[in-house]
Amino acid sequence: MSRYLIGIDAGATKTLGVLWDKNGQEIKRVVKGFCNFNVDFLKSQKNLEKTIEELLFNLSGKIKIVIGTSGYSYFEDPLAYQTELAKKFQTRVVFKDDGYLALNSIDNPNDLPVVLLISGTGSIVYGKKKNNYYRFGGHGHLLGDQGSAYKLAISAFKEVIYELDNNLLLSSFSKLFLKTVGISTLEEIKQLVYKSEKGEIANFAKIVYGLAESDATAKKLVKQASFDLLEQTKAILRKMAVNGNFILALKGGLMENSKLLKADYLEKLSALNFKYQLSKNNRESVYGALKIGEWL
């Protein structure tokens, strides 16, 4: 009888499902819409179950499904939902949160504490030490997400607004930033920020870290972001009571694409004498399913 594993990273932006055979060879991959139970239970359920259905299509054998989802805290009793899914699809199911999946995707042969810092549109830090899991920050753009692409973009708009509000001559940063965004007035800034999706605003962070190579103001804003990320890292290390070596994994669009941000962050962390090993094998979170499912 064939054995299969299905791993699902059910995220706030998209749901990614992967089917592996018994040797860990990827056979099929499916992408559906978002899955965040705190945002919309029914749509999330639909996207998650459609992902499972497509991966199960025409499949027979011994199957296990490992899910890591965003909005996990919606469930007062996640085990009940896990049982419901297991019954519905006649498979074994492990139902966990997205941080759990992500942390288990990080290579960690010596079972060191792991810190995973994600800075994309939003920001969050996850931690794992032995069998304990931790999280710090996140909470979205109104209550947190310091050091995220969204916050970096907003800080750039605020910089420009400060100059406009004070009738100052526009700095070269503001001129270049506005020109690249394609607008020129305070009203246009407001219209853009209040009418755009969070992800669209976060996208403007690219302009800021692009300019940071040569512009002092852009550099200051990027360094503020790396400082904010450092504060969150320090907080989770305190929470985890980590004193010695740990594995540090850095993910997310902003962290992966801004060389300055990453270098500045690591430099500050090293200066504080933290002993980290940078995770070099940054696989997709969905690979955490292989470890959680005790595959291979």
Next chain:
Amino acid sequence: MSRYLIGIDAGATKTLGVLWDKNGQEIKRVVKGFCNFNVDFLKSQKNLEKTIEELLFNLSGKIKIVIGTSGYSYFEDPLAYQTELAKKFQTRVVFKDDGYLALNSIDNPNDLPVVLLISGTGSIVYGKKKNNYYRFGGHGHLLGDQGSAYKLAISAFKEVIYELDNNLLLSSFSKLFLKTVGISTLEEIKQLVYKSEKGEIANFAKIVYGLAESDATAKKLVKQASFDLLEQTKAILRKMAVNGNFILALKGGLMENSKLLKADYLEKLSALNFKYQLSKNNRESVYGALKIGEWL
């Protein structure tokens, strides 16, 4: 032939219209929905014109209409819209922004510079010096509004989140704040903040300045708000190049209802040796129409 003046404060929350006779006696008052041309042109136009129609109903004589509106910056050519309204209603019309109306509602017999600080759901500072008008701040909750009720409420939620994130014992402030809000977990905070209207969140500021009478943390948050308002006041005074006496008018729900905020703000302002006279006659902005329309 009878003479009448209509004043309209076309605001982001409601549109208030008042009809006065030639002696400045109020005859009628009408309230309609919001009017912010930057948010929704058609709805704003409808609410504004319905206000005018109801006030004009059965009226004959010599009539002048003075309008101060939010979202005024939407118009590239406000005079064209003023002419359109004048034609449509066969009256004289003065079409200005809400700050202009509000500044002219403040008693100022000696023609001193005037600073009007509004801290309600949002915050903004307007200034007038001779015939020049100024504004500073505002820009809404994503880009500004420091020292507003919305920001004060968010700062309280962040205080609680900080303790929860760091696994600290909840402070007495956090316990009391959450109890009064009627929630107890991080998830409930997030659901509340992300699913509520801005005004509903701003409403929680009342709890904070209520607690500030006896609680050190609440006091700290209120004092931060008054500091933020002071910074905006200093900025507009710089912008207006005010050195000597000026009239200071304080408006908005937060400023009017938190004794601590107002006292702390005034104390800090006095300590900086600014020479202000507090405006004691805080009439509604719509009364600015009497001055702008050169009534009485």
